Amino acid sequence: MQIVRHASSRRCGLSAPGLRLAAQWILILIPVLCCRATGPIAAQENAAPTQSQSAVSDDAFIDLSLLVAPTYPTGWPAPTFPPFHLQHDARIGALSPYNRDTLAIDENTGTQFDAPAHSVPPPDSKYPDAGSAGLVTGDRVPAWQLIGEACVVDCTDLCDAGAPGRSALVTRQRIEQWEKEHRALSTGDAVLFRSDYSDKYYRPMPKGVRFVAAPVDERAPAWPDPDPGCVAYLAGRRVMTLATDSPSMGPLPKEIAAETHLVGLRQGMCWVESGTNFGKLPAMGACFCLLPIRHVGGAGAETRALAITDPALARRLIAGARNRQVADLSVTLDEDLPCTWTGAAAGQHRPPYLRKVLISWEQSKGKSFAQTHYLDSQCGTHLVPGSFALPTQGFDRASYSPEVQGWLRDYESRFGACGASDQTTERVPLGQTCGEARVIDVRARRGTAASTRPSSPVIRVEDIEAFERARGALRAGDVVLFSCGWTDEYYKPLPAGDDCLAAPLSGRREGWPALGAEAVVYLAKKGIRCVGTDCPSLGGVDPREALMTYWALGSRGMVAVEFLTNLAEIAGRPAYFLFAATKIEGCHGGPGRAIAVY
Numbered sequence: 020m021q022i023v024r025h026a027s028s029r030r031c032g033l034s035a036p037g038l039r040l041a042a043q044w045i046l047i048l049i050p051v052l053c054c055r056a057t058g059p060i061a062a063q064e065n066a067a068p069t070q071s072q073s074a075v076s077d078d079a080f081i082d083l084s085l086l087v088a089p090t091y092p093t094g095w096p097a098p099t100f101p102p103f104h105l106q107h108d109a110r111i112g113a114l115s116p117y118n119r120d121t122l123a124i125d126e127n128t129g130t131q132f133d134a135p136a137h138s139v140p141p142p143d144s145k146y147p148d149a150g151s152a153g154l155v156t157g158d159r160v161p162a163w164q165l166i167g168e169a170c171v172v173d174c175t176d177l178c179d180a181g182a183p184g185r186s187a188l189v190t191r192q193r194i195e196q197w198e199k200e201h202r203a204l205s206t207g208d209a210v211l212f213r214s215d216y217s218d219k220y221y222r223p224m225p226k227g228v229r230f231v232a233a234p235v236d237e238r239a240p241a242w243p244d245p246d247p248g249c250v251a252y253l254a255g256r257r258v259m260t261l262a263t264d265s266p267s268m269g270p271l272p273k274e275i276a277a278e279t280h281l282v283g284l285r286q287g288m289c290w291v292e293s294g295t296n297f298g299k300l301p302a303m304g305a306c307f308c309l310l311p312i313r314h315v316g317g318a319g320a321e322t323r324a325l326a327i328t329d330p331a332l333a334r335r336l337i338a339g340a341r342n343r344q345v346a347d348l349s350v351t352l353d354e355d356l357p358c359t360w361t362g363a364a365a366g367q368h369r370p371p372y373l374r375k376v377l378i379s380w381e382q383s384k385g386k387s388f389a390q391t392h393y394l395d396s397q398c399g400t401h402l403v404p405g406s407f408a409l410p411t412q413g414f415d416r417a418s419y420s421p422e423v424q425g426w427l428r429d430y431e432s433r434f435g436a437c438g439a440s441d442q443t444t445e446r447v448p449l450g451q452t453c454g455e456a457r458v459i460d461v462r463a464r465r466g467t468a469a470s471t472r473p474s475s476p477v478i479r480v481e482d483i484e485a486f487e488r489a490r491g492a493l494r495a496g497d498v499v500l501f502s503c504g505w506t507d508e509y510y511k512p513l514p515a516g517d518d519c520l521a522a523p524l525s526g527r528r529e530g531w532p533a534l535g536a537e538a539v540v541y542l543a544k545k546g547i548r549c550v551g552t553d554c555p556s557l558g559g560v561d562p563r564e565a566l567m568t569y570w571a572l573g574s575r576g577m578v579a580v581e582f583l584t585n586l587a588e589i590a591g592r593p594a595y596f597l598f599a600a601t602k603i604e605g606c607h608g609g610p611g612r613a614i615a616v617y
Contacts, residue, residue, distance in 0.1 A: 074496020074546075077450035079329035081305070083262070083294045084322070085221055086445060087129035088604035092227035095127045095266075096235060099377050101391060103128050105606060108370070111410045112418045116566050118406055118607035121370045125377060125391035126157070126319045129602065130293045132311040133268065134160050137318035138280040138387060146385025152285045157317035160289050162347040162614050166340035166597075167209030167260045168333075169307035169326050171300050172197050174214045177243035184237030186270030188246040194253065201303055207341035209260040209307040210253060213297035216242045216265040221295065231266045241271035247278045254286040261290035262307065262324065264297045277386060291324050300326050306333035310599045310612035313399070314374065315353040318388045323599035323611060325449050336595060339616035346588040348596075348613040349400040350510055352392075357509075357516035358399040358582070360555070363473060363524045363562075369395040396444075396608035402600040403557070403579040404447050405440030407607050408569035412439040423566070430567050434536060438574035444609035445602050447578055451548045454498040456596040456615050458586050459486045462503045464532040472526030475533035475559030480541045495546025498596040502586040505531045505554040510584060523560050533559025539571035551580035551596075551613070580613060589615045 087093050093103045104123040109115040135152035142149050172193060180187035189212055198204060220230045234241035242265030245253075253261065261268065261283065268283070268290050269276025283290065291309050306327040311320035327333050339345060352358050352372055360369040373393040380388055397403065419427065431437055464476040478501055487493060509519035523530040531554035542550060550557065550572070557572075557579050558565025572579055580598050589596075594617035600609030 074454060074494070075327070075329045075332050075450065077448045079327055079332070080449035080453065081296055081299050081326040081328060082449055082602070083291075083296050083324040083326055084130040084602045085217060085293050085295050086602055086604055087124075087321075090223045091221065092224060092230045092232065093129045094125065096232040100125055100127060100389075105603060111408075111414065113420050116419065116423050117408055117569075119369065120396040120606050120608060121393070122396055122603070122606070123391070123393050124321055126314070126317055126321060126389055128321050130291060130295070130322055130324050131319055132157065132289060132291055132309055132322040133280070133284065133319040134289050134317065135284040135287055136388060138277070138284045140380050140385045140388075144380050144385065146380060148281055148285065148385060150285055152287055155287060156315070157311055157320045158313045158315050158351050161343070162345040163340050163343040164259050164289060165310065165612075165614060166306065166308050166336060166345060166616065167207055168303060168337045169211055169300050169305040170197070170201070170204060170208045170303050171211045171213050171297055174212050174243050178214045178216055178219065179240045180243065181240040183239055184234060184241060184271055186241040186275070187243040188270055189243060189249050190246055191249045191252040194249060204253065204256045204258050206257040206259060207337065208258050209262060210258055211262045211294070211297050211300070211307065212243075212245060212264070214243045214264055215298055217293060217295040218264065218298065221293075234271060242266060244268055244270040245279060246270065246275065247282045250279055250283040250288075254283060254288060259288055260307070260309075261288060262294050262309070263290070263292055264294045265292070267292050291322060294324050300328070304330065304333060306336045308336075308597055310597065310614070312601065312610045313349045313351050313612060314390065314392060315351050317390055321601045323601055325599060332595070336616045344617050346585060346594070346615045346617060348583045348585050348589075348615055350506055350582055350584050352394070352399045352610070355512045357513060357519040357521070359395055360397070361521040361524055363526070363560070369397070372398050394610065396603075396606050396610065397581070398610050400580070400582045400584075400611060400613055402444055402447065402452065402598070402609045402611055403569070403572070403581060404444055404607065404609075405442035405573035405576065405578065407573070408566060409438055409440035409573040411441050414439065426563050426566060430536070430570055434540060434571055434574075436574070437570050440573050443604070444600050444606040445604050447600075449599055451578060452498070452580060452598040454496045454549065454596055455494075456500055456589055456594040457486075457490070457493055457497045458500045458502050458590040459483060460503070460590065461501050461532045465503055466529065468529045473524060473530055473560040475523070475530030475561060475564070477535040477559075477564070478532050478538055479535055480538050483538060483541060493542070493545045493547060497547060498549045498551060499542060499547050500551040500553070500583065500586055500596065501532065501534060501557075502553050502590060503532050504587065506582065506584040507553065507587070520555055530560035531555065533557060533561070533564060534568055535564070536567040536571040539568060539575065539577065543575035543577060548576065549578050549580065551583050551598075553583045553586045554581070556581050580611075583613055589617050592617050
């Protein structure tokens with residue numbers, strides 16, 4: 020297995036905005052700046068969200084991501100790229116109280132993200148196009164570049180306009196015409212090329228052959244996309260983020276595709292490919308967000324792309340991103356980091372995280388680089404949907420092990436009926452995992468676990484009530500994040516990283532603070548739909564108590580985001596939390612990306 024590591028990143032420049040745009044920024048940023056002032060106003064930092072910051076309707080979140088499933092044309096149709104594979108490792112029953120999955124997935128699967136390192140060789144490689152942008156791998160693209168104002172360029176007239184195997188090209192003139200009709204483009208904008216190509220051709224196989232394979236084989240017109248001159252013009256405008264609803268930002272034939280990629284990526288651009296639903300967005304004003312999995316050294320990543328159309332929230336997020344006030348809250352995935360569940364004893368581990376280079380710089384002669392990954396669906400920063408611990412309707416409870424049946428009786432005597440769920444990852448509304456971040460500091464719980472091992476300190480209702488007395492009541496739609504600094508302290512390369520997961524699970528040290536089921540019930544009554552933690556899990560290391568936590572979450576329609584990091588950056592200040600997992604059909608978890616705009 021060939022591993023490529025990069026040591027540094029390139030900082031992308033920011034061009035000076037026009038006076039009119041600067042004035043708009045000032046009007047938007049005044050409330051934020053006031054919140055950070057000294058004196059009486061500073062108390063607002065820790066206050067509950069105002070009415071204008073309360074929950075936003077799920078309808079305001081537009082999913083721009085394709086569904087990833089084995090029956091769809093999810094990957095690039097070349098022998099180099101293995102097909103996507105979802106394996107159900109465990110099913111709720113006698114052997115496991117959980118549903119667990121393993122993924123084999125590469126960076127070019129479904130809706131995807133290209134970082135500069137996809138096409139720009141690293142500077143020490145001595146290839147002709149090598150440069151510092153080649154050090155900007157997917158995990159090193161700055162978080163502020165993942166958000167921008169969606170500027171939708173209509174290219175629908177170009178769909179199917181090319182000859183077989185060739186693309187109709189989007190030229191600089193089309194961008195200039197858009198600017199005449201709207202405004203000049205600049206840094207902080209995300210330019211979306213809308214052709215409706217994926218909406219039309221992304222279908223289950225065999226119809227799905229029309230999406231990529233047929234154009235590549237010159238049996239059908241290829242997708243429309245920008246030519247190198249168009250991308251160069253946008254780079255000159257210092258636009259750093261692009262998106263297309265076609266399979267690639269590179270138009271066919273492949274020579275034009277390679278040049279288009281190189282022109283933009285060597286300027287530090289990143290972009291989304293295989294988007295969808297661009298027609299649901301206005302020409303400008305929506306907030307575009309891409310949330311790629313944070314693979315170390317990646318040429319890009321599988322991603323979730325979304326847009327937010329609520330005007331007030333969109334303006335707020337766009338302004339924060341323009342001001343680079345975006346915190347990255349996701350751990351990086353690497354083989355020598357403790358990103359995968361090790362279990363309490365031999366044979367109880369989940370599949371390890373593995374990565375392999377599919378196309379090396381040597382193989383491509385300096386033209387392209389790509390990786391694939393093998394990972395547990397709850398590896399690193401990930402989603403926990405209801406179906407992780409809840410069976411589907413009609414499940415025979417007698418098929419649980421006798422031990423788990425006893426735990427279930429105890430749970431239901433305390434918390435009521437345990438529910439059922441078919442909520443896999445792709446069924447979780449985007450609006451459920453996004454909202455005002457309320458960071459509750461539970462560091463004081465560390466060191467308070469029971470004497471028996473393995474065990475975790477319990478986060479209790481009184482911890483939440485104390486936070487509310489100090490910072491204001493929780494409100495429906497808030498995302499409650501429990502912070503104890505666990506990943507900041509222990510998420511380190513192995514063997515030191517054993518303190519993060521392996522040692523607590525085996526009882527060699529105290530576990531991380533875990534959310535008690537009573538606290539889950541309290542949060543549900545407050546209208547909280549999503550909770551998160553900067554620990555490996557919300558359930559802790561005690562198997563019985565952990566299962567009760569997940570039963571309580573799922574039974575009340577709540578989801579969790581686990582394995583966060585860097586929560587201290589947003590604690591005590593108004594911040595909006597954004598998370599989404601890769602859109603995989605039938606998956607009982609899902610790696611994803613979490614960021615926050617403050």
